[in-house]
Amino acid sequence: MAGGVGGAKLAEGLTGALDAPEDLTVVVNTGDDAVVHGLCVSPDLDTVMYTLAGMSNTDTGWGVADDTFTTLEAMARLGADTWFQLGDRDLATNIVRSARLRDGVPLSQVTADLCRALGIGARLLPMTDQRVATILETPSGPLEFQEYFVARRHQDPVLGVTFEGVEHAHPAPGVLEALEADVVVVAPSNPFVSLGPILAVPGVRDALAATSARRVAVSPIVGGRALKGPAAAMLQSMGHETSALGVARLWSGLVDELVIDDSDAALAPAIEELGISAVVTGTVMGGRADRERLAHQLLVR
Amino acid sequence: MAGGVGGAKLAEGLTGALDAPEDLTVVVNTGDDAVVHGLCVSPDLDTVMYTLAGMSNTDTGWGVADDTFTTLEAMARLGADTWFQLGDRDLATNIVRSARLRDGVPLSQVTADLCRALGIGARLLPMTDQRVATILETPSGPLEFQEYFVARRHQDPVLGVTFEGVEHAHPAPGVLEALEADVVVVAPSNPFVSLGPILAVPGVRDALAATSARRVAVSPIVGGRALKGPAAAMLQSMGHETSALGVARLWSGLVDELVIDDSDAALAPAIEELGISAVVTGTVMGGRADRERLAHQLLVR
Numbered sequence: 127m128a129g130g131v132g133g134a135k136l137a138e139g140l141t142g143a144l145d146a147p148e149d150l151t152v153v154v155n156t157g158d159d160a161v162v163h164g165l166c167v168s169p170d171l172d173t174v175m176y177t178l179a180g181m182s183n184t185d186t187g188w189g190v191a192d193d194t195f196t197t198l199e200a201m202a203r204l205g206a207d208t209w210f211q212l213g214d215r216d217l218a219t220n221i222v223r224s225a226r227l228r229d230g231v232p233l234s235q236v237t238a239d240l241c242r243a244l245g246i247g248a249r250l251l252p253m254t255d256q257r258v259a260t261i262l263e264t265p266s267g268p269l270e271f272q273e274y275f276v277a278r279r280h281q282d283p284v285l286g287v288t289f290e291g292v293e294h295a296h297p298a299p300g301v302l303e304a305l306e307a308d309v310v311v312v313a314p315s316n317p318f319v320s321l322g323p324i325l326a327v328p329g330v331r332d333a334l335a336a337t338s339a340r341r342v343a344v345s346p347i348v349g350g351r352a353l354k355g356p357a358a359a360m361l362q363s364m365g366h367e368t369s370a371l372g373v374a375r376l377w378s379g380l381v382d383e384l385v386i387d388d389s390d391a392a393l394a395p396a397i398e399e400l401g402i403s404a405v406v407t408g409t410v411m412g413g414r415a416d417r418e419r420l421a422h423q424l425l426v427r
Numbered sequence: 428m429a430g431g432v433g434g435a436k437l438a439e440g441l442t443g444a445l446d447a448p449e450d451l452t453v454v455v456n457t458g459d460d461a462v463v464h465g466l467c468v469s470p471d472l473d474t475v476m477y478t479l480a481g482m483s484n485t486d487t488g489w490g491v492a493d494d495t496f497t498t499l500e501a502m503a504r505l506g507a508d509t510w511f512q513l514g515d516r517d518l519a520t521n522i523v524r525s526a527r528l529r530d531g532v533p534l535s536q537v538t539a540d541l542c543r544a545l546g547i548g549a550r551l552l553p554m555t556d557q558r559v560a561t562i563l564e565t566p567s568g569p570l571e572f573q574e575y576f577v578a579r580r581h582q583d584p585v586l587g588v589t590f591e592g593v594e595h596a597h598p599a600p601g602v603l604e605a606l607e608a609d610v611v612v613v614a615p616s617n618p619f620v621s622l623g624p625i626l627a628v629p630g631v632r633d634a635l636a637a638t639s640a641r642r643v644a645v646s647p648i649v650g651g652r653a654l655k656g657p658a659a660a661m662l663q664s665m666g667h668e669t670s671a672l673g674v675a676r677l678w679s680g681l682v683d684e685l686v687i688d689d690s691d692a693a694l695a696p697a698i699e700e701l702g703i704s705a706v707v708t709g710t711v712m713g714g715r716a717d718r719e720r721l722a723h724q725l726l727v728r
Contacts, residue, residue, distance in 0.1 A: 222464070
């Protein structure tokens, strides 16, 4: 189960650590999906897809490496509001996806076709084929995710998170089956806005709670800080402890193990008291070697 | 009244020949409009717009000069059928237009805003804000315009032309008023698929027949051949004489003058017999000087 960058890195590590990439299914958050310039964007799906295709922009965490912005610059000249950056190659993905979605093809099918075209062996699944929108409650009122995250640079304190439309959503085909794998890995993604939407899809949380799979989460908080994005700030603003222990409390009853960083080793006893095995190792994923090493540790016990 | 390339060249000449470009209104065919990759393309409107903005690709007759095709190439990699070529800068126009049309903004308003952003002084009007689709009857059955023109390279004999949806269309705001100008110029565009759709919009043909404006058409046929596109082949396959005289017969009762090329001077008497003044001059428009000279001749009598 994955959001964007952290999930993508770990997914890449897992494809290397598994016998075959086909053994990996990545269930990806789509609560960040939005309509931008009339195009249906799926930022987390694309970050995972581009990463597994070896074409991700690792500097920005979104988009395609070495992409150009010819179209976006021309759109700006035409008066379009271009705060949401889409490179020319990234646009291609969004144009193809949008056209097919408008033709009535489900997102899961579009995603499978895009992945096949890019030669990706792992299976990528959107959490749902229905539209779910992550909404952030802030002192300035409710904000859609991309407005909060991109336009306002996640500066607003988040007081709560809701998922618009989730009551009508169903897990995409294959999602519940994926939770019956040998191992279910919960990526080091934001628990509220990356993993929260996936768990909010009716049936997913219950399936994770009930599965006979070994369930292992990786903490996105290292030394009290998020490696990327607003996870630490959200833990604090929503009244949780800003640490791997705060993360462990969120996952209580849903995972068997929590992988925490060496620098957080002192938190292990408190985590174990929650009935979660604390696995202490280096969790910061730099290059591909880091990702595969961490992935190996998750799989081999 | 204009289609694509021929209309665009003459419109450019007219903006130079008039005291102010604001004195020109161009009513443009939208029967070629289509949805391509989920985007609403308006090829004739864009050819005129790019030409008046000084950014048209004069080699191809469509698109933006020196455009790149990064997005289209990436779309092809993703399995999209890319027979309809859209460059990166051209895509920007189509993305912006599509998003606004989907938001419910009329095409005439979107066009006005695009023109203002590109610094165009003349007024560009789509013939209608409603969707009208030019359909070609061929021995292989009915074909949509872009399929006939681009995908099948206008090789099919055309037996008839119909305009799907035209019975529900209204002239766009300003179209009927434009026909009350001092001079109405019918561009050297294809009479069947470029000017035909405009005249088919309810009210337009009657307004042209009844206007007190001086009405002058320019023949798209020179020496029995079309300067560009399938106009000559269509005249023939639909049983008309393939000459400026054949064109004159189509415009009988609708124009006061027909401008024909020096090389067709011998046809002048037969044209005059139709009650149309034949104006003989050089009608082949190469560069800007040619266009302005021809435009001057249309305006000054």
